Amino acid sequence: MRELDGRVAVVTGGGGGLGLALGKAFAARGMRVVLADVEEAALDKARAELPGATALAADVADQDSMDALADRVFATHGAVHVLCNNAGVGPSAAPWLWEQELGDWRWGLEVNVLGVLHGVRAFLPRMLASGEDGHVVNTASGNGGIAPIPSAAVYAVTKAAVVTLTECLKGQLDGTRIGVSALFPGPHMLRTGIFTAERNRPARHARAQAGPVPRTADEIAEAMRAHGLTPEFTPVEDVAEQVVEAVRADRFWILPPSDRTDALVRARADSLLTRSDPAYLREAP
Ligand SMILES: NC(=O)c1ccc[n+]([C@@H]2O[C@H](COP(=O)([O-])OP(=O)(O)OC[C@H]3O[C@@H](n4cnc5c(N)ncnc54)[C@H](O)[C@@H]3O)[C@@H](O)[C@H]2O)c1
Structure with a gap:
């Protein structure tokens, strides 16, 4: 996908955070951008910040909703070249993973894992059939994608699944004109709305008991400082530029x-290779 000008990009979770930054980066390359999100307020903000893009309501957890989105985008633009399955949520963690309510697991799996699959199912067949160059970017995370933070088990499990799904997709799409990438935003956390993702929890997955009160990125940073740690953030714009580069270079x-990160990758690989217990499991900041 060397040439982006005039091509079409679809970004899920595009109403805010990293998704909106991706939309802006693609628009800056002359792409026609579609931002899809479940949160109406986020879509309104996106419309104000990126008026050239089309901001549409869609729920990645629902295949019908994603199919309707794809129908609308193909009808309007005639093609899709870059698909970013980026929407994600992080249910607030329970002390133990066996105490985490099933609603938390189901919500996390529906959005983070099935959400990626629904996007692939809705868009990829028509991208392939078009015979044009294309690229799919799936947003994973170092937590789970590289090594899990056990205290955030739901999120870690879903992001490990995103990496494996994306590897399978890469293997299956070799030899086609569709490139694939697994995105690990970072290397530091991003100052986005993910930490208050509970705002988008659907009623069908409502908690039976009140969970921990979500903290914003800035509140987490404050708590880290109180523990003598120095919080670091990666600007979403930097990640968006990495994605544009990777799409152009067809980098997985x-x-x-x-x-x-490299130390974590090595520690996990070493643990597997030496059949020794995982010594790389870490705690959340
Ligand atoms: N923020 C970080 O530090 C960080 C680190 C690693 C990975 N990520 C990943 O980056 C991606 C983007 O998250 P972000 O950090 O920009 O958070 P964010 O909350 O700012 O953005 C996520 C967007 O997804 C939308 N969304 C939630 N549920 C949805 C659904 N069912 N259907 C459609 N849209 C939905 C939200 O409304 C929101 O606009 C996520 O996959 C997240 O897991 C974030």
């Missing part, structure tokens, strides 16, 4: 350079 791993 979008994994920014980081000694900390």
